[in-house]
Amino acid sequence: MGYSKKLISFIRGDQSAYHNLLKGSAISLIMRLMGQAVNYGLVLSITRLFGAGGYGMYSLFQAVLQFFTQTARLGFDTLLMRNAAQSHDDDELHMLKNQYRFVLRLTAAVSLFMGIVLYACAGLIAEIYFNKPQLTFYLKVAAACILPLVHINIYASYLKGKKFFRQFNFIQQISLLLFSVLTILSGYLLYRKPELTAVAYALSCLITLGVALFWYKKYFTIPAALQAIDRKTLITASATFFIVGLMNYMRNATETLILGHYFTEDFAGIFKATQKVSSVIAFTLFSTIVAAAPHFAELYKQQKQDELKRTVQKTTALIFWSALPVFIVMIFFPDFIMSLFGKEFTRGKEGLIIMCCAQFFNAMMGPANNLLLMVNKQRFVLYITIFNNLVCALCGWF
Numbered sequence: 001m002g003y004s005k006k007l008i009s010f011i012r013g014d015q016s017a018y019h020n021l022l023k024g025s026a027i028s029l030i031m032r033l034m035g036q037a038v039n040y041g042l043v044l045s046i047t048r049l050f051g052a053g054g055y056g057m058y059s060l061f062q063a064v065l066q067f068f069t070q071t072a073r074l075g076f077d078t079l080l081m082r083n084a085a086q087s088h089d090d091d092e093l094h095m096l097k098n099q100y101r102f103v104l105r106l107t108a109a110v111s112l113f114m115g116i117v118l119y120a121c122a123g124l125i126a127e128i129y130f131n132k133p134q135l136t137f138y139l140k141v142a143a144a145c146i147l148p149l150v151h152i153n154i155y156a157s158y159l160k161g162k163k164f165f166r167q168f169n170f171i172q173q174i175s176l177l178l179f180s181v182l183t184i185l186s187g188y189l190l191y192r193k194p195e196l197t198a199v200a201y202a203l204s205c206l207i208t209l210g211v212a213l214f215w216y217k218k219y220f221t222i223p224a225a226l227q228a229i230d231r232k233t234l235i236t237a238s239a240t241f242f243i244v245g246l247m248n249y250m251r252n253a254t255e256t257l258i259l260g261h262y263f264t265e266d267f268a269g270i271f272k273a274t275q276k277v278s279s280v281i282a283f284t285l286f287s288t289i290v291a292a293a294p295h296f297a298e299l300y301k302q303q304k305q306d307e308l309k310r311t312v313q314k315t316t317a318l319i320f321w322s323a324l325p326v327f328i329v330m331i332f333f334p335d336f337i338m339s340l341f342g343k344e345f346t347r348g349k350e351g352l353i354i355m356c357c358a359q360f361f362n363a364m365m366g367p368a369n370n371l372l373l374m375v376n377k378q379r380f381v382l383y384i385t386i387f388n389n390l391v392c393a394l395c396g397w398f
Contacts, residue, residue, distance in 0.1 A: 035173025036280070042181045043276055046197055047269070047341040049184070054194035056260075056269030060130060061138040061198050063256040068118055068142070069149045070249045072111040075242030076103045077157040079234075082374060084161025085297040093222045098229045100220070104154060111147035119143035130260045141198040148205040152176075155212040158220055167215045175211055179204035240382055244373070247385035266344070273341050274348040278355035281326050282319075282363045296367075296374035316366030323363035330356040 046055045080099060087096045118125075122139035126132055152171060159168040183200035255275075259268040299308040330337065334349035334356075372381045 035169065035177065038174055038177040038181060039276070042177050042184075043273065044341065045181055045184050046194075047273065047345065049188060049192075050194040050197070051342065052266040052269035052273075052344050053264070054197065054269070055272065056265030056267070057132075057135060057138060057194055058197045059256055059268055059272040060132070060135060060260045060265065061142055061201075063253045063260070064118070064125065064139055065142040065145055065149070066249060066253065068114045068146050069153075070245055072107060072114045072146055072150045073153055073242070073245065074107060074110065074235075075238040075240070075245055076107060077153040078241040078245065078373065079238045080154065081157040081161040082297050084158050085163075085374075086301050087161075090222070095229060097220065097222055099234060100154070100158065102229060102231060102234070104151065107150050107154060108147060111150045115143040115146045118146070132260070132265065137195050138198045141195075141202050145202050145205045148209040152205070152209050152212045155216040158216055159212075162219065164215070164219060167219075171208060171212050171215075175208040176201070176204050179207050240379060241373070244382050244385050247382070270345055270348040271351065273345050274338065274352040274355055277337055277352055278330065278359045281323050281330065281356055281359040296371050300375045312366065312371055319363050319366055323360055327356055327360040327363075 043055065046058055080096075080103060083096055083099065087093050119140055122143065123133075123136045126135035126139055156168050156171045159165075159171070180197075180200045180203075183203050184196055187196050187200060256268060256272065259271055296308065296312075299311065331353050334352045335346055338345045338347075338349050338352060369381055369384075
């Protein structure tokens, strides 16, 4: 009863910016709930059909793919999202269109280059680093996914910046996973090898790219500006976002890459399953961030410091109170939860408890990282991220 009263009293706010944020977060939450359902459907499909080893190979495939994709994005997706949130009059929107045209061309060239490199080095990476020759096919498929994934994120950045949250969340949270599940379940009737998971993801990338391009063209109809943009300034501004994004990737993927190097794919699969389950605790955090980022950028540009402060405080409170009951359930029933993926996954119950504690602490901190990025404090985030990555790397290797 006390918990319900706290949550209800929190939701009743009268600040207009916070009301809009809550509305956007509710949309994001609903879409993310749907995405999580599809996400766990994908995990269950892979683990039940191909076991821990199959899911481990898929996780290594994703870890390598996300590294090349994160690199090829060059930090432009976050920068353009912030620019879109801060662009309102026609002159600003014309210039924004020019920025998108330049970025799409640049990232296309970089993505193609990265794809060629990954395809050529797939065998070396699989055999020399991971000591898993069977991973070669996965990495060659990943090479074909780089360009579609990069442009999906670029198109989605505009939808997020302009607060088309339903469309953005469908692209980022549902589409890729949904079409992967459908392809795996239908393809399993004809091809029953774990490599099917990589092929299914590649097909879903192409379908999602078409959806993202359609919505981008539908909602961004204003023509480009006649005057040229300052490309040097744009690239310089994206550099910090690029480094922060790459550091965040390394923080999240270091353990997977280390496990893939030293242990079997079964062990990696069990670990990724525990990581996936524990992320439910920070569910509201990630859902709120989608709606919060453009609001933070907009309030900061308008110099509404008091309203920005209240919005951040209320957002953090919402995240904490929604994460608490999920955290309690997770730490009391880890064995049952992990058994849903298969009997062999119950070996990860202790790891699940540890990860749940870490995710709950992350949720308690609120959208601090996101806030700093939206108020031009990206250098501060960069220093924190570098330090955090050093600690994670040292703990992982030693």
